Amino acid sequence: MSKEKEQGRKIIGYSAGGFLPEELLLACDAIPLCFIQAGDNSILRNAGAYICRWFDPFWRSQIGYLTSGKDPYYTIVDLIVVPITDNHVRAFSNTVGYYTPEIESFIFGVPHVKDQIGLEYYLQGIVRLKKKLEESTGIEITESRLKQSIELCNRERELFRKISLMRKSGNFAVTSKDFVALNHGSFLADKEIMVDILESFIQEVKENTPLSKEGPRILFTGSTLAREDHKVMDIIEDSGGRVVMEEFAEGIRPYWGMVKLEGDLMANLAESYFMDRVCPGWFRPGTERLDFLVKLAKDYNTAGLIWYQLMYRESYKVESYFFPGILKKETGLPMLVLESEYDAMESGPMKTRIETFMETIRE
Template structure:
């Protein structure tokens, strides 16, 4: 696909481009990608939002061993390990790091940056419960602090006009991704899950306006086409995280002739699902989108009923035959939740089986995972 080629080319040039923007005085504001950090604010402040989306590399995990104990999730360890390795430019290029405090793993990673590096860290508190106004007000308070933080560091005031423009840009970006995602409701999806996930990752790294154009042109390319005919089942992939580079589960599913047609992935994908309202006070609309409207995550308490309702809806809308639950080892909340989903899926009008896989970014994961994926896909035929 030509559209994908263009995305890949832009990604290739992005580190140099970021270096140039830095040299011109722009602030690169990195953030963790759990979709709780409103990048609209960074953009409105004239900063360059940069989602730290890489993972899947056991070396990056190992590189954090001098600083943090081994029972933290591999993605969170890699988030610091890449910085230690100095091989991944994105992890060196940023000026500021904004961390939404979702789970304990990412909270600890933020502390590693505070403790061991001279990077300036901003922490955004995330209310873990959907308890109405109280949590939302706390979050709004945090957003105001974030706004002040950004204004202080970039030297630019966030005005209603700049924020409105940023909201509009991100609305278009999310709409672009959602339109493409929904094409996969078709029996012959015109885009593979791996490519779609790459688009999500690119959206964390590239300039949002550029990304809007790229998505529009890609949509134009593929919306009238049909994808290859497949014999295999349609899969919903759920889990905490698919990082850029952690593609083994996607490869294995594709190799087994099944197709992932929708993802419920808390970090890295799915940030397109809900949008910020176009009218009303933009800060209120942002808070509402990032806390109330967005699909929830296993660290929420409680989370299961709402989470499983969402999965069930996706499974129906995308005509799914099976669910693959892909979790990172040592992610305690996702693991506990994993025990309850099969029971819920069995109760659907058309019961759907589930396969649970886990990984610690270890290369040795692949062989047993392959056997299990193949057997699962076979059982769905």
């Protein structure tokens, strides 16, 4: 990546959340790089010099990495793009914009309601982004370049969906950690190389011995699943459970829908990234995501749901109070709520609660 930068390519960092069309970055020959690292409580101490504790630890971690220079992925970027989705993201954007002025930032808003006005507002935002990228890179995003990028990203989404659907069966060889690692890798790796990796992985899965069918099938969901934040998945696996589906607004790439290739490509990007994707917990009304979770629980024949939220993320904390009743009514399944601030001391209590949850399911 450093060599590419030396040769003149721009590296565009962007915040997690799934509202940044990578197709635009690829179409101007920029290198997309998602800020997805978190899980280390020590980095939050760095962030404490710049922002108070009462914000989501994932977004405080992003501040810590950008201001400390401890991760090369955060210091190599030429431009930071931040789709503003809620106050935690806004706090991140405002803080790094003030304390890291050497890195230029570009923000655009993401409405919380899926309607025509919201769609037009989001479209205006990515049109502004397109112009900014053209200015930064000196490369015009033509119709043909954008179409090629959409085709490449559609192929990546198609492969992720294919792997995900393979996990519906009890006869599969894909662990949750493998799937999440591939997903996180796709935020950092060259897109064409990533597509090759996914195609090879699918072939290997078909040839490998299926995993054991024993153990409760778990739907794993929540606000954010960062790269290196795998303690809950480790505990579930050590407790005999099997995560067969992950649904997170931040940290897992949306892969269920495709961007259309006919007509106005910018409008198609807006339609796919804003209207078609399952909305995060802060959208209003929030029934779409909860209905989707119920559907996933049924489709993947799960025995229970583990809800993993980060501290101070209000929208998910509110949902975690009333969704267990909805899930129980619609599916009869139990739900365990876990909350984290990336503290190593959390592992013990989490282990006890997850083991007890697994025992309850087995009964």
